[in-house]
Amino acid sequence: MHEMSIAAAVVEQVDTAAREHGAPAVARVRLRVGELAGVVPEALDFCFELACTGTLVEGAALDTEPVAARARCAPCGVEWAVGMPPDLACPDCRRGSGVELLSGRELQILDVQWAGPSGAPAEQKG
Structure with a gap:
């Protein structure tokens, strides 16, 4: 399932960025996913949740923006x-x-929203 490798790569990049920015956690990750990228959205959601375990991204929402x-x-x-x-x-x-x-082949991180100390959404990075 290539959605797991995609999810793991996204989580690794976002977790690294969160640590570099001193963010306590991540509230939301937004991805742009092309129709021809070969990604099954439901599988990506499932894999993203698994890949987040034990990272600063754990508990973050994943929003995907489809591209025709x-x-x-x-x-x-x-x-x-x-x-x-x-x-x-x-x-x-x-x-x-x-x-x-x-x-239609896009697969990119659009932006990330850090969570504040209380876990509430804070700063957004594009």
């Missing part, structure tokens, strides 16, 4: 939603070459 897959045909300039399963043939000229994937 979009492509553009270089020869004719048409943009379209790729969908699932991905259709990378231009819907206008039906060419498959010269197609640029504009979005």
Whole structure:
């Protein structure tokens, strides 16, 4: 399950950042996840909770922002939603070459919200 390796990497990065900033804990982590990143949101939620155990991220909420897959045909300039399963043939000229994937593969930490000493949300880092 590659969601566990993703969750572990996110938790490691956020835990390290929290320690470097002297944060007592993390309240929330926001991720941007592309439609083509191959991530099952429910599996990522489950793995994130497991990966947080024993870290400053334990108990933090995980929010994921989905990003739709979009492509553009270089020869004719048409943009379209790729969908699932991905259709990378231009819907206008039906060419498959010269197609640029504009979005949908994202997997990034958008921001982190530290928890204050009481556990309440405090500062937000982007």
